[in-house]
Amino acid sequence: MKHFVLYITWLLLLPVSLATAQTGSIRGQVLAEGRPLELATVVLPGTSFGTATDAQGRYELHGIPAGVHDVVFSSLGFQGKRQRLAVAEGQTTEVSARLSPSPAALQEVVVTGVSRATELRKSPVPVAVLSRREVNLNGSNNVIDAAVKGVPGLSAVTTGPNISKPFIRGLGYNRVLTLYNGLRQEGQQWGDEHGIEIDQYDIDRIEVVKGPASLIYGSDAVAGVINMLPRLPNGPVGQLQGDVLTEYQTNNNLIGTSLGLNYNKAGWQYAGRGSYRLAQAYRNALEGRVYGTAFRELNLTAMAGLEKTWGSLQLYATLYDNLQEIPDGSRDSLSRRFTRQVLESGLDIIKHRPIVPTAELATYRINPLHQHIQHYRLLSRTRLRVGSGELHALLGAQQNIRREYNHPTAPAQPGLAVALNTYNYDVRYAAPTWHGLEATLGLNGMYQLNRNRDATDFPIPDYSLFDVGGYAFLKRSFGKLDLSGGLRYDTRLLHWSDFAVGLNPATGFSQQVPAVSGLEPQFPAFRATYRGASASVGATYNLSDRLLLRANVARGYRAPNITEVGSNGLDPGAHIVYLGNRTFGPEFSLQEDLGLSAYLPDAELSASVFNNNINNYIYQARLNDANGQPVVLVPGNATYQYQQGRAQLYGFEATVNLHPKAWPALAFNNSLAYVTGLNRETSLLQENGADARYLPFIPPLRTRSEVRLSKQQPWGSLRQPYVRAVLDYNAPQNRFYAVDNTETRTEGYALVGLGLGTGLASGPEKREWLQFFLQLDNAFNTTYQSHLNRLKYFEYYAASANGRAGIYNQGRNLSLKITLSF
Incomplete structure (x- = not known):
């Protein structure tokens, strides 16, 4: 290799x-x-x-x-x-x-989830594009939350303000493929508390495919794709350019800074960026500051590129380093003030934990119990002109190191310590157009090695994984009709040897021991090969210049991830003992999409409906004993076992964006997204009845309305000034997975946001040198819990003194972001 x-x-x-x-x-x-x-x-x-x-x-x-x-x-x-x-x-x-x-950018070019550069109006699958300016408008703690605000059908499971896992139409985890400039992000993303290891200040554009994209990317793209595209050097030739960004948020006193430089000449391109963010614990009106939610994050990026007549080459190197506290939700039973763990699990009694002093809540210091995540990435992208066709090649190498420190009496000893090395390859040939037919052939996959290091908890074994898949994609236009489709076949090999765990007499903690020690392996040797075929066929029909009809049918494939088949231990950051199932087969989904878009003189309207049937759907469920009581393998931690069955998800999305020509400064944008997830496994329904009817982690109906006044033409020295008001409404979620209280009902809530901003230009060329964004989120300091907030279930008592259980979401937050360009 x-x-x-x-x-x-x-x-x-x-x-x-x-x-x-x-x-x-x-x-x-x-x-x-x-x-x-x-x-x-x-x-x-x-x-x-x-x-x-x-x-x-x-x-x-x-x-x-x-x-x-x-x-x-x-x-x-x-x-x-x-x-x-x-x-x-x-x-x-x-x-x-x-x-x-x-009224709309009908010709915007996108590249995510398709075989070659494709105009939005010609894509039969729903694709959303979010510019850097829109991300800046949607002030938030991380880039995924910013994207959620701008893309209907996109949601996120959160564990505090800096950890958000994207969900598309009710599906997430390894079913959503996150890319950095086309390279799949591989960073132990199976865990609830594992976020996106990408510098949000360096992202220039976000492209979201809603629906199976397995045809192009293979496994892990059955729900869709989110591609984060970094900035590229494109300023005047021979001039060093750059920008300085600073950000402050009042709720958790977040401070963010970033410096970027770029230079290009004679086809050579160079860019670099360094970003640093730190934040205290966030707060809300009910609980004050939430202990265990502070973080520090460092990002470094370097890029060198070359554009010539034969094509182009780009090389990237990135570093991500994050110190992230671990909340557990323990409190004093009467005052409901947060407490902290000071003894090991065997001696730790929740009601005897000391209360966290107020001074330790409002600090940038990271608690002894925290995560340390490091992600290193090397990436090369090459585009070669081969006659009238093009050859694209991507090679990537990543290392993700995750340590979770959960021992209060030995703070330097990580409970979890895993290192994941991944080598990615992707080769694609876009053949010359022949009689109007565009053909693309591709081959991609990865090789992966996971190794446990000096740790005391082992939720997954050391393993190796090899993945390869090839596909063919065709596209042709017939007047007003655009047709596209293709086929793909994937093979994945997953393997590990006997992995034994024993007691370390020097520390009293568990440790990995040689397989020949005579102990029964915690992870007996395993080898499995998963295979699957993917297919897609779609059409876009131009009913008129302003009315488009889209339809697509796709079969997606996903091999089980490592925790679903191999887990057998505590994940200290999640406070969950995971138990896998070696008999699982791959998931296969069949999704139908139908959409209609209208681009009118004063409005842009769109509506889409979808239906997705999944065989061998994998989900988590609490493990109970024969008496119906929760199984506790590690005190203070829940036990979950993976299950597999059949599922169905269906729903719709709609947008109504009004921008009357008579008032060009006014825009009234509205969106609605709804999805229902149903269990279709007969045995599960017979055993648990109505409690098992719905799937877990399904977002409720959500609407978002924005009124924006802006001026596109220059207004003196001001560039694109705007004021806006946003109403974000989430309905009550009454359809939840209630077996063993895995989930509970969530109340509805409405959040109001206000914002304003502008750019400043000066000089003979009227060059914009400053951008200013001010955003007030949750303006009325509403106390609420999102249904996809994992902290909602961080509760140790059956009843609380104030009648409120779990941890609540962030309260009022004023964010200020300023960018100076030079």
Whole structure:
């Protein structure tokens, strides 16, 4: 494997040594309704070249590789335009564009979940795109929460303010594939308290595919894909540019800073960013500060790239380092003040725990009981022109190290310590268009090694995993009809040897011991091969220039993850003992999507319905004994065993965005999302009745309405100033998995948000040098619990003095974010 990776890397780097500076320039002007259009976007799809027009509507792109290119002009409120041109070596090509008013960006190009760059209107599967500006508007503690606010059908299971696991249409964990610039994120994401290890300040764009994307990515994409795309150097040639960002949030006194630099010349590109965030425990009106929710996070990113006539090459290196406290919800039974653990589990008595002093709640110091997560990533992306076609290759290497410190008498001894090494490969060939037919062939997969280190708890064994899959994808247009579809086949091999655990006499804790020690292995040797076929077929029909009908049917495949088949121990961060099942087979889903979109002069309307049937659906359930009492294998920790059956999820999403031409500054945006998850396993329903009717972690009906006043054209020195008000409503969740009180009913709630912001421009070129965003969330300091908040179930008593159980969500929060560009 090592020699294979080295060979492929050498092969992909070979063009660099052969490159020459065969470049030219493009310049021109963008007009709209006879006037220059400022801040219009000019990009070359498939490359990192792009810019914005100045106050005179003019733009200029330097260092463009000689050859034929597509250039796309776009601006909010105008219909985009695409034009093909030839760039000659050492020459400047003039190309201008006139954009027509339009209520929506009908031609926006996306690349997530499809075989090649595809326009949004031609994609039969629902795809949502969130720009960096929209992420900044939706002020939040992490990038997933920001995306949840902007994408209907996207939700998140949370464990405090800095841990959010994305769910798409009621499905999450390993069913949602999270990507960083196309590289699948592999970081022990099976756990409830394992977040997304990505620098949110470096993300330029988020693309979300809602529905099975297994055809392109294989296992772990049955619910959809979230691709986080970083910023690329695209400023003036030969000039060092950058930005400084600072952020402050009042609720948990979060302080965030980030510095980014970029430079490009003669096709060479360089960028770097360093970000640091720290926060105290968050607070709400009922509980004050919530002990165990502070964090510190460091991110470093470096990038080098090359754009030439033969294609492009980009190299990335990232580092993520996070210290994250572990809440457990223990309290004084009368005062309901938070308490802390000071003795080991055998001697620890909840009602005797000391109360946490107030001074230790409002501090940036990290508690002795915490997680330490480190994630390292190396990534290369190569695009080679092969005749009229293109060859894309991605190689990645990741290491994720997770330590969870849960021993109060030995704070330096991790309870959990695992290191996951993953090597990813993805090769895709986009063949030349033949009689209108676009064909793409691809091969991708990964090789993975997990090793337990010096720890005392072992929820999963050391294991190795090899995954490979190949696919073919076809797309063709017939006038108003766009058809696409393809087939894929995957194979995954999962293996581990005997893994034994014994007592360490020196410390009194458990430790890993050699398999030949004579002890019965905690994880007996296991080997399994999982195979599955995926398929997709979809169509988009243009009923008119402004009315689109979409339909798609997809079969998804997901192999069981390591905890589902192999777990047998305590995860100290989750306070759960997980028990797996070695007999599990792969999940297979069949989802149907139907959507209608209307782009009217004064409004943009869309509605979509979906139905998803899953065979061998895997879920968690509390383990009870023969008397119906909860099984307790480790005192103070719940015991869950994975189950498998049949499930059905169905629902709909709708958006109504009004922007009357008579009042161009006004936008009234509304969205609605609803999903129901049903257990279809007969034996489970017969045994538990109505308590087992629904699936766990299904979000309730949610609506979001926003009124925004903004000015797209410059207003003196101000750029895109806006004020906004948002109402986010979550209905009561009465449909929950009630077996053994795994879940309980959740009350509905409504949250009000207010915001304003603007950019500032100056100088002869009227260049924007400052962006300012002010956002007030939960303006009325509402006390609430989200149904997908895991802290809701962090409760040690059957009844509490104030009648409230579990931990509540964050209260009122004012966030300020300022970016200075230079």
